[in-house]
Amino acid sequence: MEIYDIIFYLFAAITLLSAFFVVTSRNIVHAAFYLLFTFFGVTGIYVLLGADFVAIVQLIVYVGGILILLIFGVMITNKITQVDIKTGTVHTLPAAIGVGLFTGIVGAVILNTEWRIVDSPMPVATLSTLGEMLLTEYVLIFELLGILLLVALIGAASMARK
Amino acid sequence: MNESLLINFAVVILFLPLLGFIVTLLLGKKVSKIFIFENLVMLIGLILSIVLLIAKVTTFNNVSISSEFMWIDMGDVPVIGQIQIFLGLLLDDISALMIFVVFLISFLVHFFSIDYMKGDIRYNRYFAYLGLFTFSMAGIVLTHNLLMMYIFWELVGVSSYLLIGFWFEKKSASDAGKKAFIVNRIGDLGFLLGLLTLFLTYNTFSFVEIFTEISQGNLPLNSEFGLTITGIFIFCGAVGKSAQFPLHVWLPDAMEGPTPVSALIHAATMVAAGVYLVVRIFGILTADAMLIIATIGALSALIPATIALTQNDIKRVLAYSTVSQLGYMIMALGVGAYKFAFFHLITHAFFKACMFLGSGSVIHAMHHEQDIQNMGGLRKKMPITYATFLISAIAISGIPLTSGFLSKDGILAGTYAFGTLTGHWYFPFIGFLVAMMTAFYMFRLIILTFHGEPRNKEKYEHAHESSFIMVMPLVVLSILSFFIWYTPNPMDPEAGWMYSDWIKNPELHTPENLRFGFMQSDVTSVITPPGEHRIMYSETYTAALHHVHGSAVFLSIAMAVLGILLAFVMYQWKKISADILADKLKPLYKFSYNKWYFDELYHKIFVAGTIGLSRLIAWFDLKVIDGIVDGSAAVTKAFSKSIGWFDDNVIDGLVNLTASVSAFIGLIFSKFQTGKVQTYIIMVIFSLVILLFLFKSF
């Protein structure tokens, strides 16, 4: 058991547990907070995988942006004065059975597959490489994503204004 | 004056009338005096043609001048080689003489028409048409090749059509024009075939080149028969245009046109074109072809003469007389009396034109009365017209001291000689018979018109001598009917310049074995002057001609006098009543009076036949061919209807069945459609699970 492994299990546990609470918690605000932890766990996993920049972005965008947005959504769509901001669930049993089976099978597939793993050294400081790629080879996609974001923002704003 | 200038003269002469035609036609509506231009043009043409004739018979005697340009170049044609079609003019003795005749008469007719047509609503157009006609006629006369001859041949037909139908408001006039054109076309078909045969063999249309080839022994279609048939084909054109039997029916009808037109076209020039054509190709006619030509000519001389005996329309009598005289010429050509035929063509042109114009003068005076039974006694009212008419009638009857005697006697002598040489005696027989009949009906005409008592007082009272403009041409033409213009010896044309200098014996190109015996060259050939080389009239013929000359002269005068006497006996002195005679010979009289029923016969057979056939074809087209088309459409429709039923009930039934099955299944499955995303996702997940189990990739 190396320290790397321990850290992995730790983060995996954080991620999965909080994710479980996200989907099971009846209180929507709680769920949102659990989601924060999930994102945090995922960030850790990224770090473990040597993706430092992705991890940072995850933190900033998800935690700083998306989550806030979601909470705002919760706030707006539930009257704050309403004490009970819990939400109901539907057909939990068939979903649990289906998802459970699905998890099992996919897991089995993953375990039974012989992954061709290429041992490569842990990358250090991916930032400059990523930046170069973004502005050379993937510049078109980069630009398109920029436009997409812009469009999404304008669209969202105009839809919400109505 | 040199040759090129002369040929340029000819070109100018040819195109002057065309200019007149175009200008007069286009300006006719705007400028009412434009007809003066047309007359002026004709006068210039006449002067030029006189100059041309004089130059030709003096300086350029014996030479024929031609000039040509390439009209169509077919390039290097496979197998044959170069084919080029030339058009051009040929100026030799006959064309120079003929162009003068054409222009002289044309000018006189123009002049005459100024008064005669006065007051007509299409006055200027009339002169334009005359110009077109003169142009076409000049083209026929001056051309140096067969194609151009054919082109102008047809153009003459059209201008004749336009002029005959000039008063097109009258149905009879437009009918006559149409008839003339179509009957002419029948002859032209033959002409066309002859043309095609010659071109096929020699790849050229030029007279000179064709004649050269033939005299070198290259015959059309490589056979002697080919040469004969070619000659006959081309002669067909002449049959149409010169109104020869059996295509003579159009000419009397053509008298529906204005009378000066009849004088110009249907007496002096256009109908002479047929004779002119035969004159042109005389050199390549075989003995067989000539015999046929002579036979046609003889029939054409005889039949119309018999018809003319009983006609009462002044113009019709003249028309039949024209056909008869043209038949004379054709017959003369057929028996080899080439020079006499052409001579008669000229003399006839003058005196027949004079008679037609004279009849025009009479008709004009009588306010368009044409029936001689309503005339009589006009001698006193119209002395000049009477005198000129009489001179012409004497000329046509063949009384000495006139031009008609010279030419007609020559023809009769020719047929006589032919009879003695070949044994075909019916030619001279018909010749002399027709001579007598001609004299008879001509004087019948004169007596009924000018002598005796007026039978229609009222019209008679109004009659008067015509104006100078109308009389002048009559005088000119009648003066030309005297012998003195042609020969110093009134009894012997051979003594004159016309015969010895102006008209030459033809050059023969037909192979010797295809000619008549008397036309073959023999050792005792006549010694001819240097210019007249290769002239192929043998000693035998000349001898025969001289031998019969005396008796021919005697006989022809006797016949003419007999005919005239008979006319006087019957109509002037009334010793024999014409009516009683007609009554006695009723069938013959009716036969003659009804023109041998040619019109009826042709109408029944050809016109009605064609129209009937065309109706049949139209019916066939509409009912049978279109019926098949429509029928197949109907069959297809019926078939498609049954298919449609099958489709509606069987195929569509199956389709509807599947549809209802699907609808049923759909009804069941629609239960699964909750509209909630979550339900769908659960289903997807379950299906995925099932699929994963099924494929068991783990």
Add this chain to the structure above:
Amino acid sequence: MNFPILTFLTFIPVVGMIVILFLKKENIKGIKYTALIATGIQVILAVFLMGNYNYSLGGINDASSFQFVELFRWIEIHDFPWIGTIKIDYFMGVDGLSTPLVLLTAIITFIATLSSWTIDKQLKGYFALFLLLDTGMMGVFVSLDFFLFFVFWEIMLLPMYFLIGIWGGPRREYAAIKFFLYTLFGSIFILLVMIGLYFSTTEVLADGSKVFTFNILEMMNTANYTSDGILSPLNPNNWRFLAYIGLFAGFAIKIPMFPFHTWLPDAHVEAPTPISVILAGVLLKMGIYGILRFNYPIFPEITQQLAWYIGLFGMINIIYGALAAMAQRDFKKLIAYSSISHMGYCLLGMAALNTMGISGAILQMFNHGTITAMLFLIVGVLYDRTHTRNLDDFGGMATQMPIYTGFVTVAFFAAIGLPGLSGFISEIFVFLGAFSYDTIRIIAIISTLGILLGAGYMLWTLQRVYLGTLKEKWAGLKDLDRREYLMFIPLTLIIIFLGIYPSAMLDVMNTSVNTMVKFMQDSQMFFSSFGG
């Protein structure tokens, strides 16, 4: 690359059509003038084409001696299942065969546009279809790729159907569907033969590989045939004879040749005047053109075999058409049948297989185009004023409308074949040619009767309509107006000019016709060396 004049010639009308489609329906003037300008440009281009045409180049089977050639790959599909590479060229060019017809098409269309001025129903649609039709016609004459040719051939069909079916007379639907089905029926044969030929001929590409081709020049070269193609002469069991008949029938319907002619009178009678003009002036020429362009050089050996029959059908057309015309009472129908008769001369001339005959046939196409166009315009003028076409209703028009009657006389006499007018030259050439070919000499002799019958019915018509006394009810008719002058004068001038100076047209086609005759004789030798 030079100025692509042929493409412009062909597609200028389409440009005009698009412009018209953008115009408002009420903008009548704009629509009319757009069409007039489009066709006017076409005339200018066609005249320009004639002016720059090199008379010494033959064309026919030699790609290098075609002129104004435009050639590029249009469709190319590699490794198509079963077939391999498919290639279709955009191949245009003219030679002496097509140049006169290009000019004819331009002129006739322009005059038909002028004559369309009196159309007053759904102008926009009318002119749009009209211009589309124009493109189809022009394209047919300039394409040298069978596929391209066929495309244009079919493009032409649809506008014609609507032009007759919508703007026609009382029985327009019947006439339109009849026209459409007839022509389509013919097109099927053409299509079949086209495909058959495609799979029998190969073309060598630049890289040395061989592909099937639609190029008709390659189809003329016997070296290009595959040994097992269904229409290959190298294949002992080939279907060339049947293919020839099929192709011929396809084109013969357009001519129209007896017994496929019955669509013509109906179509003519029902079609509006300008469409009749186009139909007679241009469309009928396509049949003859197709036979000369395709049947003759691609199947020379069968042409030789069947020349007698072609001549025979020519003769039947001439005499049958003339007789049928004589019995008609409808003016337009009479002209329609006279068209059939005149197209017979083309067939007869073609059957002669020699320079005179084929030149005569092409010239006859041109002359018939102008003359018959004029005849239909004449009927149109009269119909516009009187609204009847029954010959018995008329009489004495010459006194009421003298200038009009002047034009009528020129046109009628040109149709009769009067020397000095263009019809004569082509007729005499046809007869010269046919008479020179001994196989059909008798046919030629019998056919001369057509001249006589032609004179008969034409003069009869002239008499019935224009001569005689004027009927009272027509006393108020006006003579020609300025627009009508503009239609008649050019045609009259062409008719007279070509009658006097036919070399203007003959020189254009001479080299080509000579080349064609030579080529056919050479191939004849080639085929006879095959022993069948």
Add this chain to the structure above:
Amino acid sequence: MEVTLTHFLIVSTILFCLGIYGIVTRKNAVMVLMGIELILNASNINFVAFSRFGNFGLQGQLIALFVIVLAAAEAAVALAIVLNVYKTFVNVNVDEIDSLRD
């Protein structure tokens, strides 16, 4: 047991399935969106993991970045839609909003 690719994949699988569970069971539309975020995160883990172990260089990470950006855009748009839905139906319970049906 050394941590390798399989472990990461297992984690992402579980995360993915939890996301689906969330989507399926939750009534509230915002909660559904949270499920979607989980799924996106799961996929991102996969990308990065394959990038690490699969010799693809950094392309996997790059795609993960793009996915994050898309997620942000998606969240914005989706929330706007939710807002609109709320305005229309006064609640955001997806099981009650089925007016597209029939």
